[in-house]
Amino acid sequence: MYDAPDTIDFSSFVRPAEQGRASMDLALDGVDCAACMDDIERTMAAVPGVVSARLNLTTYRLRLIWEAEKTNASALIAALAKGGYRAYPFEQSRVEQEETRRTQWLLKCLAVAGFASMNIMLLSVSVWSGNATDITPETRDFFHWLSALIALPAAAYAGQPFFRSALASMRAGKLNMDFPISLGILLALTMSVVETALHGQEAYFDSAVMLLLFLLAGRYLDQAMRKRTRAAAGNLAALKGEIAQRVGEDGGLVTVPVGVLKAGDQIFVRPGDRIPADGMILSGSSEIDTSLVTGETMRTRVGSGAQVYAGSMNFDGALNVQVTAAGEGTMLDEVARLVEKAGEARSRYLRLADRAARVYAPIVHVTAASTLIFWLLMGAGAHHAIIIAISVLIITCPCALALAVPAVQVVAAGHLFRAGIFLNNADALERLAEIDTIVFDKTGTLTLPDPNVVNAGTIAPELLRRAARVALSSRHPLAQAVARLGVDATPFDQVEEVAGAGVRTLVDGIDLRLGHAAFCDAQVHQPSSPDVSLIYVRYGDQQAAIEIRQSLRPDAMAIVETLRRRGFDLHIFSGDRPEAVAPLARQLGIADAQGGMNPAQKIAAIESLRAQWRKVLMVGDGMNDAPALAAAYASLSPITAADLAQAQADAVFLSDRLAPVAQALDLARQARALMRQNLWIAVVYNAFAVPLAIAGYVTPLIAAAAMSGSSIIVTLNALRMRGVARKDHTERSAPTPLTVATQEHRA
């Protein structure tokens, strides 16, 4: 799929810079050490015309600036490729830009809150020690006014993330955690100003600002993790390096990145290419494999006028395709409509922290109000009673409570990130933890996305090795499956490709052929099952038929067994034919396996599980799974999934194995347990602090100590989470799947 880069038109990614220069951002693959950074920057700086090359080691992106006249984008990418680094032009998605902007904003708020709390604490400590010794009322007032001078503008700026969110939640009529936080801060500040004006002894400026500081730290870390995940996912998308052959106005072909294709463009799809965009065939006919779209593993023959979808693999004929937007009545249109409807249910999910806030906020506010009434009835002055009531609000101000969930969220997302699982949604972890039923798609989810050789064990190893080596020279999908078996990655020198027949070369003077039965002069072999594709090999008098089909992910059996033992209820809902689904389900021991389902049927099946109060996790990759992914309680997709499916999934995993599904569920449960523990810690803290506050013993000093103490305990508790080791995801579908597949074959 990755073509020689020097022929691709990258102009859409190049931005003009000042002084006749041009710049471009590239996502890089193959950077695995810090020394690479030096190597890349030095190599690129040495290319004539390059003004600057700077690699960001956090996001693995390279920014190149060069003299527009002296060199061009393609040449630079070729130079990188020569150094062993696969690079692809990259454009930040709108979502990622938004994340970056928000991260910076939170960091600014954090800086302001940090500055303010340090300075106020300096003044507060002086007042506290002065109160114990001999501070004059004038000095104390002066210090309090100074604190107010710092705290008020700082809180007005740094408190924005909370105030805005609280306002939004008030307008929506459902209170979230930010509401009690904002109320607490505002009341603490108001009371402190009034106290200062009345020459009082106690002001809570430090508590209010410190609360902001702690909470902002939690929010910032959460946001930074999310940004990092988004960047990694963006790189992966860019590195797929999808290109298309666009037919130019003069009828010539221009290779362009898929991202720049527009409706109405005409594209040319060669045999062995994936169809890069949805469209209608203008001319040509071919067999296409639509497994990424519908889950169907049997190839279908299409001709002019047929609708084709992005991600389908074109097998044997060249196609001229007109790119279309989603048309009426096409599958894409239907899928998009179902997705929209299905997603509504999930947006109603109420996060753990907000559920806690709903219980917590009324209790706290009622307690504060009763404290006020209690002290008024006891005959205390109105001023005194109000101070005590507000101190109740401040001490209960949910510092630990508000940090309880984000702290765990950050740690868990970090562990998942290192395990190659990228969270798309902030609340996905909480939903994953509640799962009790798992629905798998078959094609591309339980099985590997690309087909594999299944009868390697029955072919002479030497012949197979030669077949694999000659297959390296062909773009045909079946040949590529054979090529993946090879250990020798160097193609033969002179290989002749005979269109529509196969490839041939001479080895030690003997003819080696790989292709159709007739081309190889081989006996026609009876395939062992209808979804098996055949390719033949002949070398001298040796010959063999190689069977190729979709095979299970290497650890699918083990993971399915583990999940079942843990009590998950497992199902398979596939778009493939029932007779293709049944044997696989038997092998995995999954009782409920349904085939031939269209997107609407998948949703209906998930709805019926939900009606039994099941919490369903959908794992799927096809475009036809997208609505089901949106409808399920939680969803996962492999990174090879169709774009539409990935966009609907809560998390995307980067592996040839199924293990990330189990890992994600494990980590999510661990995370939820810790979140609950943290919420209980907050409750226990309040159980001690609130009576003290009601009794009127809480001074600003105690408030400050209690607040930081509880926050630290909650954070430390979150850090107890154990990570999962990252299984070598880089391992491509090497011969490993064969063992499983051959067993299946013999069974």
Add this chain to the structure above:
Amino acid sequence: MNVLVYLVPIALALGITALFAFMWSLKNGQYEDSEGPAHRILSDEDVKK
């Protein structure tokens, strides 16, 4: 206590300077890559041989 009259403003001014320095570094993109600079310092590229 008269000393406070000028010491406190000085302290605040220093703090605000630090805050502005931070804002400048943020705007300058110094927080965009938190890994790279740690390794960059080991590179001898700028040393004339």
